[in-house]
Amino acid sequence: MQREILAVHKGENCPQRIVTCDFCEFPLPAIDLAEHQEVCGNRTELCALCNRYIRLRERYNHEIRCNGAPDDVVESSR
Numbered sequence: 001m002q003r004e005i006l007a008v009h010k011g012e013n014c015p016q017r018i019v020t021c022d023f024c025e026f027p028l029p030a031i032d033l034a035e036h037q038e039v040c041g042n043r044t045e046l047c048a049l050c051n052r053y054i055r056l057r058e059r060y061n062h063e064i065r066c067n068g069a070p071d072d073v074v075e076s077s078r
Contacts, residue, residue: 023056 015031023040041057049068 016029018027019030044053049066054062
C-alpha cells in the first residue's frame with residue numbers, strides 16, 4: 001500500500017482506528033462505535049434546570065428548549 005493511501009486509511013477509513021464516543025468521550029475502535037453509542041446515548045442524566053432525566057442523545061436539543069420548569073408544573077392563572 002502506498003504511504004499516502006495508508007495515511008488516509010489509518011486516519012479516516014480503518015475500522016480499527018480509535019474514535020471517541022460523542023456521549024462519554026470513551027476511546028474505542030471505529031467498528032464498535034455505533035453499537036456503543038446506541039447503548040451509551042440511552043443513558044440518562046438529570047437536567048439541573050427542570051429536574052427531569054434526559055437521554056444523553058437528546059440532551060443537546062433539550063438544553064435548547066428547556067425553560068427550567070418541570071412539565072408537570074402548571075402555572076398559576078393569577
